[in-house]
Amino acid sequence: MANEDELNKWLKFLDPENLKGNLVFSSLFIASFEAFKDHTIETVKFFFNTGFINGEYTFSDTYEKDVKSKDKSVLKATLLWLKDMGAITTEDIAKVDELRQYRNKLSHELMALLFEGLPQEFPEKLADLILLRVKIEKWWTLNIEIPTNPDFDSEEEISEKDILTPSQIFHQLVFDMLSGDEKTAHYYQEEFKKRFKK
Structure with missing residues (x-):
């Protein structure tokens, strides 16, 4: 057992x-x-x-x-x-x-x-x-x-803090999508639909 x-x-x-x-x-x-x-x-x-x-x-x-x-x-x-x-x-x-x-x-x-x-x-x-x-x-x-x-x-003069890198953006997007908050998780999909879907 x-x-x-x-x-x-x-x-x-x-x-x-x-x-x-x-x-x-x-x-x-x-x-x-x-x-x-x-x-x-x-x-x-x-x-x-x-x-x-x-x-x-x-x-x-x-x-x-x-x-x-x-x-x-x-x-x-x-x-x-x-x-x-x-x-x-x-x-x-x-x-x-x-x-x-x-x-x-x-x-x-x-x-x-x-x-x-x-x-x-x-x-x-x-x-x-x-x-x-x-x-x-x-x-x-x-x-x-x-x-x-x-x-x-x-x-x-541009400093490090002025730069937002592609991986920062991507990982923020992923973590938002994986969040427990339904509104945050679906935000990007809904915005994409508004902008690009006929």
Whole structure:
């Protein structure tokens, strides 16, 4: 006969709202980490883009020499390049590795987590992941995009607090949609319908 702990785990698992919540947030973290990885790698790679020939992008040899040669992992190599540029710190790189391991834990132990619930540290880990991406995006905007865009030549000095990044907007939208408040959760869908649906 099952003990009380096992019964409680089954009760949690069989609660539809609890199950949906655990699935949604586990998936959100996994997807967010993959998006962080892809975005970081591609943003830096395209900094070295030299053109588009025969249906393919071409890249400077400098990308191989200055970025990819830093580590066998393309993500780690990219992060090391960003550190050398002053965008992130050694501690940030260690945090990414920690978050990568956490992503693997969520992925590989998903069935167990659906029974036991998300770990207590989950909100902190998700916040760390979002903040790291925002940090890189803001640095990139301030140090790469603005200085190389003549449209900003006549602008007053822009600071980090003046920049709202795409990932900040996206994650705010997602969290609003997942909120328990029905009006907030459906706000964007209703506005979209008003503006675009005939």
